[in-house]
Amino acid sequence: MLVDVAWRRLHDDIVSGRLAPDMRLRVSKLREIYGIGASPLREALSRLAADGFVHSIERRGFVVAPVSLAELRDLTNMRKLLEREALILSLQEGSDEWESQVTAAFYRLTKAQERFDPEDPETLQYWEEINREFHETLVSACTSPWTLQLRRTVYSFAERYRRICQTATTISRDVHEEHKQIKDAALARNITKLCALIDEHLERTYLKVVASGRL
Numbered sequence: 001m002l003v004d005v006a007w008r009r010l011h012d013d014i015v016s017g018r019l020a021p022d023m024r025l026r027v028s029k030l031r032e033i034y035g036i037g038a039s040p041l042r043e044a045l046s047r048l049a050a051d052g053f054v055h056s057i058e059r060r061g062f063v064v065a066p067v068s069l070a071e072l073r074d075l076t077n078m079r080k081l082l083e084r085e086a087l088i089l090s091l092q093e094g095s096d097e098w099e100s101q102v103t104a105a106f107y108r109l110t111k112a113q114e115r116f117d118p119e120d121p122e123t124l125q126y127w128e129e130i131n132r133e134f135h136e137t138l139v140s141a142c143t144s145p146w147t148l149q150l151r152r153t154v155y156s157f158a159e160r161y162r163r164i165c166q167t168a169t170t171i172s173r174d175v176h177e178e179h180k181q182i183k184d185a186a187l188a189r190n191i192t193k194l195c196a197l198i199d200e201h202l203e204r205t206y207l208k209v210v211a212s213g214r215l
Contacts, residue, residue, distance in 0.1 A: 007044040009036075014048070014053050015163065068215065072210075082147060083202070089139075105133055113127065136152075138183075
C-alpha cells in the first residue's frame, strides 16, 4: 500500500535526520520529494504522529518531533531496561543456531566497520542497518513479544540521536571493540557481564551526543 511506503520513507528520513527536528512537513512539498499522492502522505503523517515521530499542530499541519537532552536521557534509561530484559530471556532460550546467527551478525558488522566512512551517506546507512541487525540478533531468542516490540520502538527513537552525532569526534571510542565484548559475553552466556557491557555501551552513546553539542 502507498500509505505503508509513505510511512516507511518518512520514518527513515526522520530517523536519519534528512527531515530535521522541528521541520515543517508540508504535504505539497512532500509530494514533490517522494512522488506520492496527498492522501497517502496525510495518512502516513497521522500514523507517525500517533507513533510520536511527528507532531500535529492545530491549523498548522505537521512538524517533525523535536529532540532534547531530557528525552535522550529518558530513552537511554528505558533502552537499558529493555535491552537487559530482552538479553536475559534471549540468553536463557538461545539455541546453537542462535549462537551461529550471533557470530554471523558480528562478522557482517566487522566487515561493515572496515568500510565505514561517517562522511559517506551510503556506507553510513549500511553500517546502521548492520548494527541494528547485530543488536536484534542478540535478542532474537527472547520469548516476550511485548518486550521486543517496545524495544524496537525505543531503539528507533534513540537512533535519531545517535545519527545526530555520528560524525562528532569529541569523545573517542572503539565501538567495534565494544560490540566484540558484547558478542563474547553473549556467547559465553555471561548474563551479568553482558548486562553491564550493554549499560556501558548505551551510556557512551548518550555521553557522545551530549559532548557533540548538537542538541
